[in-house]
Amino acid sequence: MEMRSLFGFDTSSFVLESTKQINLGRSPFIKERIDIMYRGEYVEDLIQQANQLPINESTFKVLFIENPDKRGEIPFAERKKIAREIGLQLKGKVDLVEPQMFFAIMPVGKGWIFGQYEKSESVWLKTQQKPHQYSTALSTKVARAIINIAVPDINGVKAIDPCCGIGTVLIEALSMGIDIVGSDNNPLVTGNARENIAHFGYKGEVLLKDMRDIQEYYDTAVIDMPYNLCSVLPRETQMEMLASAHRFAKKVIIITIETIDSYIEEAGFIIKDRCTAKKGSFSRQVLICE
Structure with a gap:
């Protein structure tokens, strides 16, 4: 019911896509958010698009977010490889320990999305x-x-x-x-x-x-x-x-x-x-x- 109130609809999926940007600290049920910058049918599409991003002044890290609706479909080693390949295309300084910002790539539906990532605080x-x-x-x-x-x-x-x-x-x-x-x-x-x-x-x-x-x-x-x-x-x-x-x-x-x-x-x-x-x-x- 909270989902219907905040977004105007609900879903049985673990992933909800909306044009409404809800502050992550508001809901106890929203765990993380990706602000979508690029989407594509294949990972290669995102690799090409990520290369066009302006120079990033902040240190960053790229994460692969496993879609709970597709859990287990992509092996761990492959997930790490995809995140690394995307990270290599971004202009800026990688920091795997204490990055100032996070990016994420995630499979959704029949394609992929990439964007800035934020994790909820309880x-x-x-x-x-x-x-x-x-x-x-x-x-x-x-x-x-x-x-x-x-x-x-x-x-x-x-x-x-x-x-x-x-x-x-x-x-x-x-x-x-x-x-x-x-x-x-x-x-x-x-x-x-x-x-x-x-x-x-x-x-x-x-x-x-x-x-x-x-x-x-x-x-x-x-x-x-x-x-x-x-x-x-x-x-x-x-x-x-x-x-x-x-x-x-x-x-x-x-x-x-x-x-x-x-x-x-x-x-x-x-x-x-x-x-x-x-x-x-x-x-x-x-x-x-x-």
């Missing part, structure tokens, strides 16, 4: 250990994916997490530069959320407010309802919460351990997409509602 791992933790809170990996689903394009978007708990979603959003505010009706957790946010050096607003009292309007909202594990909310309360969300947000991502489709639809939303996220012995439904 940014979400840095925010796993918080001063305050809840066993039922979303994992940082899932929280990061959910905020990408909620805000695929961060420019000009105003977001809210009205049941923010200890701030897991807020922290991931703030780390991406997303304009987001948090709120919760529990004074204990709002204090914990503020401490967690400050622990990582971020600045974010966390209000002590029941979401039913929110008056401001937001482009998108993320509503996590894990507290149903501890106390079953009456249908009337859930309906009031969903009706409030319909009033103050254009798009809402609802995370719930219960099936509440009828409540969501009765509140005036249309469920656009959905998936299931598992943590430990229980699973959550993630729904995009508009």
